[in-house]
Amino acid sequence: MRGEGLFTERAPNGRFQWQLKAMNGRVVAVSSSVHESSGDAERAFAELVALGPALVARITHVRDGLGWTWVVPGPRGNPLVKSSRAYERYATCQNAFRRFMALLVRMSAAAEAAGAAAAAAATAAAGGEGGS
Helix, strand or coil: CCCCEEEEEECCCCCEEEEEECCCCCEEEEECCCECCHHHHHHHHHHHHHHHHHCCCEEEECCCCCCEEEEEECCCCCEEEEECCCECCHHHHHHHHHHHHHHHHHHHHHHHHHHHHHHHHHHHHHHHHHCC
């Protein structure tokens, strides 16, 4: 499956997680926590998007095996989001986090543009009703 954006899926325990996919269909990041509904997972992602540039990754070596992963800790130290896989090199892991941040910025800009378009359409519709 190809396509960029947010996807929610049911976890093995019956709850929901989100995944962020790049344009090539590769999963870039996954939610660290599980949610009661798909809507809850989407709201958690929206909160993450709102934090945007303030996000900082902690890059660590995988405990059992080779590779590096990144995780964004929340205010209480609990992970908010994590890399979808381990990377062989530290620098590759850093670049993966940068790509995640760039995708987050693109999605934030797209959401703002969609919100502005919806507001303009609502204003136009309200103006059209008053003119009759």
